[in-house]
Amino acid sequence: MSDEQPPASPAAPQPLAPKPAAKGPMKSMQQVEVDESKVWNLWFTRREFLTLAAWGAFLAGLAGSALAFLRFFIPRVTYDPPSLFKVGKPDEYMPGIVDERWKKKYRIWVARDTPAEGGGMYAIFARCTHLGCTPNWLEGQNKFKCPCHGSGFRKTGINFEGPAPRPLERCRVALADDGQLIVDLNTRFRNPKDWKKPEAYLKV
Numbered sequence: 001m002s003d004e005q006p007p008a009s010p011a012a013p014q015p016l017a018p019k020p021a022a023k024g025p026m027k028s029m030q031q032v033e034v035d036e037s038k039v040w041n042l043w044f045t046r047r048e049f050l051t052l053a054a055w056g057a058f059l060a061g062l063a064g065s066a067l068a069f070l071r072f073f074i075p076r077v078t079y080d081p082p083s084l085f086k087v088g089k090p091d092e093y094m095p096g097i098v099d100e101r102w103k104k105k106y107r108i109w110v111a112r113d114t115p116a117e118g119g120g121m122y123a124i125f126a127r128c129t130h131l132g133c134t135p136n137w138l139e140g141q142n143k144f145k146c147p148c149h150g151s152g153f154r155k156t157g158i159n160f161e162g163p164a165p166r167p168l169e170r171c172r173v174a175l176a177d178d179g180q181l182i183v184d185l186n187t188r189f190r191n192p193k194d195w196k197k198p199e200a201y202l203k204v
């Protein structure tokens with residue numbers, strides 16, 4: 001046997017070995033660094049932006065001044081209730097009853113006495129003489145009671161309990177040509193001595 005070895009055949013191409021996995025998150029896309037200042041410059045320069053902002057502030061101030069100027073010439077409308085108003089005819093009120101139908105709108109009670117009490121009508125201003133709260137009429141207890149500090153007033157308006165220093169006030173009353181009762185909020189009678197005056201106690 002000969003020791004000669006057959007010549008080696010050319011090496012067959014070997015399959016490529018897979019590359020080792022990259023450490024850390026794999027970048028699937030090429031990341032592009034964005035220069036924000038360049039994007040910004042596509043729209044405005046900083047100077048242009050500041051100029052626009054200044055104009056915006058100036059125009060807003062101008063509009064506000066114009067509105068304030070116009071408002072000066074527009075009369076203010078108030079929705080306060082009138083101080084002189086009609087509250088219906090006397091026979092719409094039951095004798096011996098404190099009527100609360102006008103309390104919310106005009107802040108008054110209208111009371112009509114029985115014939116034994118004098119048969120007249122009067123209007124009581126619904127404001128406590130202590131610090132101005134609005135009392136409640138307690139029909140069952142026949143008295144007005146202030147919810148703030150507990151002052152109590154009789155049906156006539158005379159104070160009898162709590163800190164109120166004086167009676168409830170009465171408003172001027174009169175009869176209109178159409179037979180309705182007129183109440184004048186601006187003329188009020190504080191002193192019970194005045195309550196028998198015809199303007200404070202309307203005989204009906």
Ligand code: FES
Pocket residue numbers: 128129130131132133146147148149150151162163164
């Ligand atoms: S306000 Fe009515 S008791 Fe004080």
